């Protein structure tokens with residue numbers, strides 16, 4: 213097994229964790245990443261790592277010290293407002309069961325743990341051909357043969373179509389991403405509290421989340437048709453802000469500050485693969501992370517699942533009978549992701565509902581009861 217050439221398509225958290233875990237077993241995959249360098253694109257906001265999935269992967273990868281140096285266990289508070297500005301829930305308990313870490317910091321830790329040369333930047337996989345034994349990856353001006361190919365290439369995976377006809381479907385909700393520096397926005401700093409702030413009204417929400425290095429990331433989320441998303445992509449920032457102002461008309465002014473003062477970073481329409489996505493196993497080819505089970509971010513599980521998948525796939529690839537081990541890995545991954553995807557869909561439909569904050573409040577109260 214170890215002599216076989218392994219390609220990991222995609223250097224996100226899942227692909228890089230898999231590479232690290234294989235390296236620790238003296239298996240040396242190549243990670244092919246479309247970006248030209250680590251900081252080419254903004255990497256998104258803060259992620260919380262759960263003990264049995266994300267944190268377990270970090271432990272097995274021997275990266276606890278590096279993680280602890282960058283993690284923020286103090287940023288786990290939750291606040292919930294109604295659209296009228298009433299504070300409905302406020303939990304501010306520093307703890308260490310789900311420490312936050314910026315996505316860019318997590319990626320940097322994983323990149324630094326890999327030997328030089330294990331990641332090939334600027335290597336977008338455009339096509340994949342199978343010769344019946346292995347796979348030829350084809351990029352812009354390059355092609356290379358591998359025995360085993362792992363699709364860790366996220367939502368719009370190029371590897372997935374070789375295994376499955378499933379395509380991500382628009383979930384009806386779009387987030388406009390906003391950025392704040394706390395020194396310039398003390399009112400957003402106060403509003404956010406010690407972790408995350410949700411303000412939820414009729415089918416819409418304003419969200420802020422504390423990130424590292426004095427940043428806060430905000431989201432204005434609402435239900436819009438997919439065709440409108442494309443129109444919004446073409447709007448100038450001032451027109452987009454005016455559109456949001458109109459959508460959140462009547463909300464309490466301290467909440468509206470989120471859309472009035474945030475730096476517009478981008479528009480993120482939410483897509484998901486079918487819940488319970490599975491495929492007939494195929495020798496030498498599999499998926500992990502978002503490529504296998506893209507879901508809305510409202511279960512907070514996406515990166516945790518990707519890291520847990522990497523742990524299980526590293527075990528499968530280093531076992532004596534990798535073929536059947538990969539099929540077992542796929543079933544384990546699908547079962548774990550199915551539960552999370554149901555939670556993510558419920559989370560999305562709870563937040564973006566006519567009931568406003570009611571179901572979010574219930575969710576928070578149940579969590580407190582379970583924990584206590």
Ligand SMILES: Cc1cc2nc3c(=O)[nH]c(=O)nc-3n(C[C@H](O)[C@H](O)[C@H](O)COP(=O)(O)OP(=O)(O)OC[C@H]3O[C@@H](n4cnc5c(N)ncnc54)[C@H](O)[C@@H]3O)c2cc1C
Pocket residue numbers: 221222223224225226227244245246247256258259260335336337338364365366367368369370387480500501502503509512513514515516517518
């Ligand atoms: C707004 C938002 C908030 C989120 N919040 C949370 C949260 O709080 N908690 C949580 O757990 N998860 C969260 N997630 C989800 C989380 O970011 C993803 O689930 C996670 O990053 C998946 O990791 P991955 O490695 O599978 O894929 P990705 O992170 O998508 O990485 C895929 C990599 O593949 C590369 N790539 C893509 N196509 C190709 C190609 N053809 N060739 C080569 N390289 C390619 C990409 O450049 C990228 O580096 C959130 C997601 C969003 C959108």
